[in-house]
Amino acid sequence: MAISTNAARLCRLAGRTVSPLLVKQRRAVSLPQRRCFVTTSTGNNATFRLDERTAHSSLDLFKKDTAVIYRMLGLDPSHVQDNPERFRDWAVVFGDEKISSGRHYWEVTVKKSQEFRLGVAEDLMSREDCVGTNSSSWVFGYAQRKWFAMTNKTIIPVTLVGKPDRIGILLDYEEGLLGLVDIEKPRIIHAIRVHFKTPLCPAFGLWDGELLTHSGLEAPEGLK
Template sequence: MVVCWRMLRGIRYRFLLVVARRQLYAVESPKRYLTFKLDEKTAHSCLDLFKKETGVKYRTIGIDLSKVPKNPERFREWAVVLADVTLSTGKHYWEVTVKRSREFRIGVAEANMSREECIGASDCSWVYAYLQRKWYSMSSNEMVPIGFFGKLDRVGFLLDCEGNKFSLIDVEKVAVISTITAEFKMPLVPAFALWDGELLTHSGMDILQGI
C-alpha cells in the first residue's frame, strides 16, 4: 500500500507539472500584433519622418523635387505617406497621436494605389478626415460628417479584413464612433495625409476590449 501510494503521488506530481508547464507556455506565448513604421520611399517631399519612422511632420516648404530620389512608390502630388506593411487577413488595431494639426486624413488604401491621387479621393482608399474642426468618413472624394467625439489628441483605428470594415475609435471612451463598410481589395496598407502639424503612430497594440 505504501508503494502504491508513493507511485500514485509520483504520477500526480508529474501530471501537475505537465499542466503547469502548459499553462506557463500559454501565458508566455507572444501575441501577434500589427507593427509598422512609415515607409520613407512613399513619403511626399513635404513630409519628414521622425522617431524611428513612426511619426510624420509637415513642412511648409518641401524639399526640392530634383533632390528627392525618384521612384514609382513616392507620392509626388499630395502630402501622403504609407506604412511599410500590407494587410490581407485578420483584425488590426493602431492609434495615432495628433499634434498641432488642423487638417489630416488617416485610413487604409490599396497597396498599389496611384501615387498621383490623394487618399480618400478615389475608390481604392478609405479614410477618416479631419477638417475645420470636424470629422468625416471619406472615400471616392465623398465626405460624410461624423459627430464630434472625445479629445483630438489621440484616436484609434480598427481594420477588420474579413468583415470589410474600417472603424474610428474613441480611445478615452473605448467606443466605436464610425464604421466604413466596403468591398476592400486586398492587400491594404495604413495610409496618412497631412497638411500641417504632425502625427505619431502607435502600433504593436492589442485591440481594446469592448470594441
C-alpha cells in the same frame, strides 16, 4: 454626397503651386506589380513604420519612422529620390506593412495637427491621387475643426465633439470594417464598410503639424 468645393480645397496640393501646363506635361508613371515591403500581415496586431519611399517631399519622418511632420516648403522634388512609390503631388505617406487578412488596431497621436487623414489604402493605389479621393482608399479626416469619413471623393460628416489628443483605427479585413475609435470610452465613433479585395497599407495625409503612430496594439476590450 459628391465632393464639394470646400472638400476639393482640402485635397489641395501640399505646399506646392503647380501650373496647369506642368500638370498636363507630367508623365504618368506605372507602379510595379509587386513592391518590396518589410512584412506582410495575415494575422493580427500589425506593426509598421512609415515608409519613406512613399513619402511626399513636404513630409519628414522622425522617431525611427513612426512619426511624420509637415513642412510647408518641404524639399525640392528634384532633390528627392525618384521612384514610382512616392507621392509627388499630395502630402501622403504609407505604412510599410501590407495587410491581407486579420483584425488590426493602431493609434495615432493627433494633438499637434489641425488637418490630416488617417485610414488605409490599397498597396497599388495610384500615386497620382490623394487618399480619400478614389475607390482604392478609405480614410477619416479632420479639417476646419470637423471630422469626416471619405472615399472615392464622397465625404460623410462624422459627429465627434472636439478633437482628442489620440485616436484609434480598427481594421477588420474579413469583416470589411474600418473604424474610427474613441480610445477613452472605448467605442467606434464611425465605421466604413467595404469588401476589401487586395492588400492594404496604413495611410496618412498631413497638411499641418505632425502625427505620431502607435502600432502593434491590442484592440481595446469590448470594442465591437
